Amino acid sequence: MIIGCTGNYRKEEFYPILQKVHTILGNENIEFLISSDLEKNIEFNIPGDYTIMDFLELVDKCDILFAIGGDGTILSTVRRLEQNMIPIMGIHIGGLGFLSECTEKNLTESIHSILKNDYMVTQRMLLEVQITSENDEKQILWALNDIVVDHGPSARLLKAEVHVSNHYLNTFEGDGVIISTPTGSTAYSLSAGGPIIYPSMDSITVTPICPHSLSARPIVLRSAETITMSFPEPYDGISLAVDGQIKVRIDDQTQIQITKASHSAQIVSLLEDGYFKTLRTKMGWLGKVR
Template sequence: MNREELFAPPTAALPKISSSRKILVFAHTGREEARRAARAACRQLFEAGLTPVMERADLESLQEGWEKPVPVRVVRETVALVDIELGVVLGGDGSILRAAEKIRHTQIPLVGVNLGHVGFLAESEESDLTETVERIVNGEYVVEERMAIDVKAWANGQKIVDTWALNEASVEKGNREKMIEVVVEVDERPLSSFGCDGVVLATPTGSTAYAFSGGGPVVWPEVEAMLLVPLSAHALFSRPLVTSPNSTMAVELIRPDVSGVLWCDGRRTRDLPAGTRVEVSRSSKPVRLARIHPVPFSERLVAKFELPIHGWRGPITTGTTDRSEPAQD
């Protein structure tokens, strides 16, 4: 197959897929295992009568070593984003966050196939790729909406940041040798001021990410709430806080000689001058994730963190009389 056939321009003689369902495949193509998974996913989608679609740069990186390529359309060139049914992300949580950023302005749901480590946002593992694609082909998935946050920052009376995040926004020290001093606020009322390494402002989805590392609580995704988690705070009252989903949380840098750094989802960053005010509130636009295996979040926690559950016997069924007693020490 030549290059023209591989990239499948709109004029190509491919009538059987020209009006088919279009699936956008994202992959971290700098890794061989991701390239291998992307080739397999594209082939399986094509053979099932669906149209695999990729970004041009990702598709070009697949060509080397692809012995029997299949036609793949190019998003924004031969396929419009509005025509995409679903995005398949091959990688870890970072890859899913990157894909969510690229399609932020659309309604495209994402399903993740984990090629990384913990992969809390991913729906399945690499070993389940074939089953995942089969479920997509058969339309056997549900879409859930995850709360996102709007992030704004002001300095010297001007707005310097207007962005968003799925997991968290973090205000951190920019100089390793100097902690930042902040005052935190909820619903336009100050709560406390202290020195710290930073403050994480997170969603329930982000409760298992940076906020978790900072000692914050794990929050079930369906719980509507936001988190404020101080990092290495020098204060008697520096407990993580869980606020209303309708609250506005704010962090102000109060030392006149110390600046900071804003990170959103660990991907987008902006230097914050001394005196900057950062505000976080619930976004009106959630992130849509497709679920192939809708299991209870507690089961996902156990699997991802490999939590010990030995000794569990489950709920008592009414009428059961032969339930054995636990072993005695």
């Protein structure tokens, strides 16, 4: 087995975790590849054998990719993989962490489970957004969590006209609209009143942000649907954000089309009830109250 590694080198916990991973793998004589962008940004003095190489070259050679960081690290890693998807195991350092079951506390146990092939790979649906400008220039981006269209720096309400597979859905008037995957249902959409959706389901959720209407509610759609969004009134400075990491400034002449992507992210799961355990822990569910 060959294991690759990337991560968020800006976190102070990153380097000690990287050293522990390397030690565990070294004791098992596992080939370890480290993304070259880490070498450029931190000083390496890890004893033992490892190979540093370009990220995409590393992806072609390794069987599993370790991503050390928070959920944001996994989101950015999935995007960097483009369509060359391989299993990703998140090693969590940071805040909530819905996408990682491995932490510093269970690091050794988790890595040994990987080496014994005692794990599952869950397919996580991605969204593809095509942004078409007034002069017909197109940009395509992929999201694991969500695509958010909002009013940007303006304080004015934004009117967003949404169609589902050529059928008019609604014109949402408010702060914006979130289009989310099941994985993203526990992210921004949840904060805006959207439902929690099991991550292996095939669905797309449309959630209005602070709508100026008590009747505007989230709606869950089939993943086969095509969602288009346009803007019926002049508006400067509209913002489109992909997974909260890539932001594109658009205007009221921009056309947005969102579909299920043809490829999916492969996220390593170590426990059969790992997702529900994560929900209970991260949501602070208490269970039965006596």
